[in-house]
Amino acid sequence: MTEVSESQPLDAEQRMSTAPSDVEAPVGIGVVGWLRWAWRTLTSMRTALVLLFLLAVASVPGSILPQRGTNPIRVNDYLANDPVKGRILDRLGFFDVFAAPWFAAVYLLLFVSLAGCVIPRAVQHWRMVRARPPAAPRNLGRLPEHRLVATSAPADTTLDTAAAWLRSARWRVDTTAYDGRSGTVAAEKGYARETGNLLFHMSLLALLGAVAFGSLFGFKGTVIVREGSSFADTRAQFDAFSPGRFYSDASLPPFAFTLKDFSADYQRGGQQNGAARDFSATVSLVRAAGGTPQQQTVAVNDPLDIDGVKVFLVGHGYAPTLTVKNTKGEVVFHDSVVFLPQDGDFTSTGVAKVPDAVPQLGLSGFFLPTYAVDQVLGPHSTFPAPDDPAVFLSAWSGDLGLDSGRPQSVYRLDTAGMKRLGIKALAPGQSWTLPGGAGTVTFDGFVEWASFSVARDPGKELALVAAVLAIIGLALSLLVRRRRIWVRVTDAGSGATVVEVAGLTRTEHTSVADEVDSLASALGTPTTTRTTTPAPAPRGET
Amino acid sequence: MTVNETLATYSNYLVYGAMAAFTVAMIAFAVSFASMRGRDLEPATSLPVAEEGGAVAVATRVSTSTGGPDDGALPPGRRAGNIGMSTMWLGTILLGIGVLLRGLAVQRAPWGNMCEFSMTSALAISVTFVLMSLRRDLRWLGVFVVTPVLLILGASMTFLYTEAAQLVPALKSYWLVIHVSAAMICGAAFCIGATVTLLFLVADASERRHAEGRSYRLDGLAARLPESHRLDAMAYRIHAFMFPLWTFAIIAGAIWAENAWGRYWGWDPKETWAFITWVAYAAYLHARATAGWKGRRAAVIALVAFGCFVFNYVGVNIFITGLHSYAGVG
Numbered sequence: 001m002t003e004v005s006e007s008q009p010l011d012a013e014q015r016m017s018t019a020p021s022d023v024e025a026p027v028g029i030g031v032v033g034w035l036r037w038a039w040r041t042l043t044s045m046r047t048a049l050v051l052l053f054l055l056a057v058a059s060v061p062g063s064i065l066p067q068r069g070t071n072p073i074r075v076n077d078y079l080a081n082d083p084v085k086g087r088i089l090d091r092l093g094f095f096d097v098f099a100a101p102w103f104a105a106v107y108l109l110l111f112v113s114l115a116g117c118v119i120p121r122a123v124q125h126w127r128m129v130r131a132r133p134p135a136a137p138r139n140l141g142r143l144p145e146h147r148l149v150a151t152s153a154p155a156d157t158t159l160d161t162a163a164a165w166l167r168s169a170r171w172r173v174d175t176t177a178y179d180g181r182s183g184t185v186a187a188e189k190g191y192a193r194e195t196g197n198l199l200f201h202m203s204l205l206a207l208l209g210a211v212a213f214g215s216l217f218g219f220k221g222t223v224i225v226r227e228g229s230s231f232a233d234t235r236a237q238f239d240a241f242s243p244g245r246f247y248s249d250a251s252l253p254p255f256a257f258t259l260k261d262f263s264a265d266y267q268r269g270g271q272q273n274g275a276a277r278d279f280s281a282t283v284s285l286v287r288a289a290g291g292t293p294q295q296q297t298v299a300v301n302d303p304l305d306i307d308g309v310k311v312f313l314v315g316h317g318y319a320p321t322l323t324v325k326n327t328k329g330e331v332v333f334h335d336s337v338v339f340l341p342q343d344g345d346f347t348s349t350g351v352a353k354v355p356d357a358v359p360q361l362g363l364s365g366f367f368l369p370t371y372a373v374d375q376v377l378g379p380h381s382t383f384p385a386p387d388d389p390a391v392f393l394s395a396w397s398g399d400l401g402l403d404s405g406r407p408q409s410v411y412r413l414d415t416a417g418m419k420r421l422g423i424k425a426l427a428p429g430q431s432w433t434l435p436g437g438a439g440t441v442t443f444d445g446f447v448e449w450a451s452f453s454v455a456r457d458p459g460k461e462l463a464l465v466a467a468v469l470a471i472i473g474l475a476l477s478l479l480v481r482r483r484r485i486w487v488r489v490t491d492a493g494s495g496a497t498v499v500e501v502a503g504l505t506r507t508e509h510t511s512v513a514d515e516v517d518s519l520a521s522a523l524g525t526p527t528t529t530r531t532t533t534p535a536p537a538p539r540g541e542t
Numbered sequence: 543m544t545v546n547e548t549l550a551t552y553s554n555y556l557v558y559g560a561m562a563a564f565t566v567a568m569i570a571f572a573v574s575f576a577s578m579r580g581r582d583l584e585p586a587t588s589l590p591v592a593e594e595g596g597a598v599a600v601a602t603r604v605s606t607s608t609g610g611p612d613d614g615a616l617p618p619g620r621r622a623g624n625i626g627m628s629t630m631w632l633g634t635i636l637l638g639i640g641v642l643l644r645g646l647a648v649q650r651a652p653w654g655n656m657c658e659f660s661m662t663s664a665l666a667i668s669v670t671f672v673l674m675s676l677r678r679d680l681r682w683l684g685v686f687v688v689t690p691v692l693l694i695l696g697a698s699m700t701f702l703y704t705e706a707a708q709l710v711p712a713l714k715s716y717w718l719v720i721h722v723s724a725a726m727i728c729g730a731a732f733c734i735g736a737t738v739t740l741l742f743l744v745a746d747a748s749e750r751r752h753a754e755g756r757s758y759r760l761d762g763l764a765a766r767l768p769e770s771h772r773l774d775a776m777a778y779r780i781h782a783f784m785f786p787l788w789t790f791a792i793i794a795g796a797i798w799a800e801n802a803w804g805r806y807w808g809w810d811p812k813e814t815w816a817f818i819t820w821v822a823y824a825a826y827l828h829a830r831a832t833a834g835w836k837g838r839r840a841a842v843i844a845l846v847a848f849g850c851f852v853f854n855y856v857g858v859n860i861f862i863t864g865l866h867s868y869a870g871v872g
Contacts, residue, residue, distance in 0.1 A: 014639070043830045045828060045831065046832055046834075046835075048828060049828050049829055049832055049835065049847060051826060052824055052825040052828065053821075054822050055821055056818045056821040056822055056825070059814050059817060059818050059821075060814075060818065062809055062814050063809075063811040063814040063815055063818075063858070063862060064862070067809065069808070069809065070809065070810060097809075098809045173667070210809070220804070220805070267707060267708065268704060270707060271704060271705050272704070272705075272707045275707070275710055276665055276711055277708050277709075277710070277711065278709045278711055278714075299711070300711040300712050300802060301711070301712070301714060301715040301717075301798075303801065303804070310804055311796050312802070312803060312804040314803065314804070326649060336871045355655070453803070453804040454804075455804040455805060456807070457800075457805065460800060460806055463806065464793075464797070467793045467796070468793075470789065471786055471789050471790055471793065474785065474786040474789055475786045478782040478785060478786060478827075479782075479783070479786075526576075
């Protein structure tokens with residue numbers, strides 16, 4: 001595809017942008033030449049464009065394949081269902097795209113390219129802002145906007161009037177002294193365009209820095225707390241804890257809370273039957289060791305904030321309370337066991353491990369807040385609220401495998417060394433006498449649990465500042481027009497003064513015509529009006 | 543808080559009324575466009591020559607520099623165009639009241655699920671169009687804007703339809719108003735931007751072929767459009783104006799995410815596609831400043847970017863499960 005250049009190259013003095021011109025081929029010989037070529041290529045606009053594309057394309061698999069960071073369970077499912085493809089994808093980092101080296105390579109190259117482009121441009125822009133507006137071209141008639149004005153005022157006064165008019169309209173003005181025959185005023189406005197452009201790109205660099213800072217020094221953890229139970233903010237109490245590389249435990253404030261009550265409301269009836277309408281957790285919070293407990297509510301969109309550590313309510317579920325007695329009637333297990341919801345109606349699964357029973361006992365099964373059973377779905381829940389709760393348990397006897405030394409999930413029963421005793425559905429208060437003299441299981445009732453995400457990101461304020469600056473820079477760079485006006489006053493002899501007003505702009509919003517017109521009428525009577533056929537469509541610049 | 547069923551029903555009637563008005567507008571705009579006299583497609587430098595074949599038989603008028611191609615004394619299609627414009631206003635007002643009543647019925651911002659979001663987005667598109675038409679003659683563009691508006695409204699009242707209901711807890715925040723309305727306004731403007739870009743590609747293809755002395759299948763369409771450089775400039779202006787707002791929409795979403803989920807950015811599918819859309823529009827803006835990428839190639843990037851935006855709305859909502867699964871589509 002050959003692209004015909006649509007606009008004539010501007011003279012160096014007319015260039016209004018510090019945008020680099022693209023380099024086409026290697027220059028120079030030897031290592032230095034090649035390095036220079038590589039650097040110029042990397043910092044060219046075209047490379048930045050290609051890298052932007054790559055960045056977009058590289059992000060796509062992160063939204064289509066399950067990701068470790070957001071959904072580790074589905075990653076494991078994928079690996080279990082398709083081990084061959086899964087292993088290859090895993091090796092290539094496709095299950096953790098945004099932490100993969102190839103993704104980092106793209107954005108780091110992009111940011112190097114950006115820095116390499118923006119920093120020299122900032123220096124250049126700094127010089128341009130401090131320099132005088134460029135002198136008037138010899139032939140003002142060739143510029144896109146050009147007016148001739150007749151006036152009877154003396155040439156030097158007209159020159160002063162023009163300069164004063166432009167200054168009061170906040171143009172940067174440079175006047176050449178009237179030499180007795182002619183004089184010019186050069187003016188420029190809209191430096192904020194390039195300033196904004198540079199501010200935007202530098203803010204992006206700052207944003208990247210803030211993200212990095214936050215992830216290196218911050219932490220994030222999740223914890224499930226049952227009603228009536230407590231959580232103290234130490235690393236050991238988290239169910240999952242991911243600290244940044246330079247995180248230290250000293251930055252974890254010593255707060256603790258007890259979950260007093262969790263409540264949820266659901267839509268009843270209609271198309272969105274069962275959709276959640278309200279969640280909230282009431283906690284009794286102790287902000288510092290030895291402090292007095294305060295009653296606080298944590299809700300979605302309404303986190304706790306304890307010295308920069310935020311506690312968010314992220315999920316909830318049910319924990320059936322189970323009691324296991326042996327044949328002698330001694331209690332060998334009594335606890336509320338966290339069951340994890342599997343669907344929108346809170347069909348929940350979980351296990352209870354009873355190592356103190358002889359032989360050891362394991363219970364696995366479902367908690368169903370609104371119990372139903374059918375041929376296709378088996379036991380399932382039909383509504384998320386506990387309208388008709390039940391557990392559906394299977395009991396296993398044998399070796400739980402807890403002494404093997406291998407780490408075990410609390411949500412999974414290793415039944416390799418066990419044999420199944422039977423299955424049973426229980427309503428609250430009901431007991432099940434296990435076959436073979438293994439004791440009794442009682443479903444006493446349930447409590448609710450809430451899961452909390454506890455996080456500290458010390459980079460987020462910086463990220464916000466960078467983001468706000470980026471928007472300001474973007475708005476300036478896309479909405480401000482850079483433009484120039486020149487006025488040449490010539491003494492035509494016999495008391496007549498010829499005034500030429502000309503304008504140039506390289507941005508495509510509107511032309512500089514209106515400003516040229518009002519300046520022209522401020523100086524006298526325009527004898528020409530704006531041209532009817534504008535120059536070829538002005539093209540954009542950054 | 544309960545849902546006011548009466549208001550919700552009236553809201554639906556008004557939306558149907560708006561759809562009727564938009565249908566009339568679409569037909570009127572189409573008639574207007576078809577009966578419009580096209581402009582001369584020959585390059586300005588070449589001498590006027592008799593057209594061979596009937597493809598460009600209508601190309602008799604040289605357009606003036608201001609306004610659309612259908613100004614001048616008593617041009618054909620003007621009356622139909624006026625009918626289109628007034629029914630467009632009527633439809634916009636009816637839809638506006640319909641959306642307002644939906645909001646009053648549920649006592650919150652009327653964009654809590656896909657049905658409401660589509661409805662309000664259709665309103666945003668039609669409002670953007672009629673506001674733009676106050677500043678310049680856009681009757682030539684009418685049919686290309688009212689058609690997507692009707693399609694979106696049709697979708698929202700049929701397979702996306704969700705009855706008026708309360709919000710899920712995650713959406714109960716004033717950020718819903720800020721973040722989602724910014725995203726909707728961007729969506730509306732990007733939709734019009736993409737339409738103009740598509741028309742630019744037609745006009746550009748036709749102009750290129752005529753410069754080589756050939757004709758183009760879509761000459762009949764191209765002759766009724768403004769010159770390609772005008773379409774290009776218009777599309778650029780829309781995109782350049784909206785890009786900062788899109789950036790703002792993403793940042794507002796990040797602030798909300800920080801407050802609701804404990805992190806301002808987590809590569810949730812919706813976030814990922816918002817980022818991809820942002821990068822694609824950034825690529826468009828850069829392409830326009832890069833030699834060899836202006837014009838056609840930049841236009842294609844703008845269309846790809848709009849495709850990403852649409853995918854983020856339709857694809858991510860329906861096919862991908864993530865934290866932003868609020869579609870309410872059962």
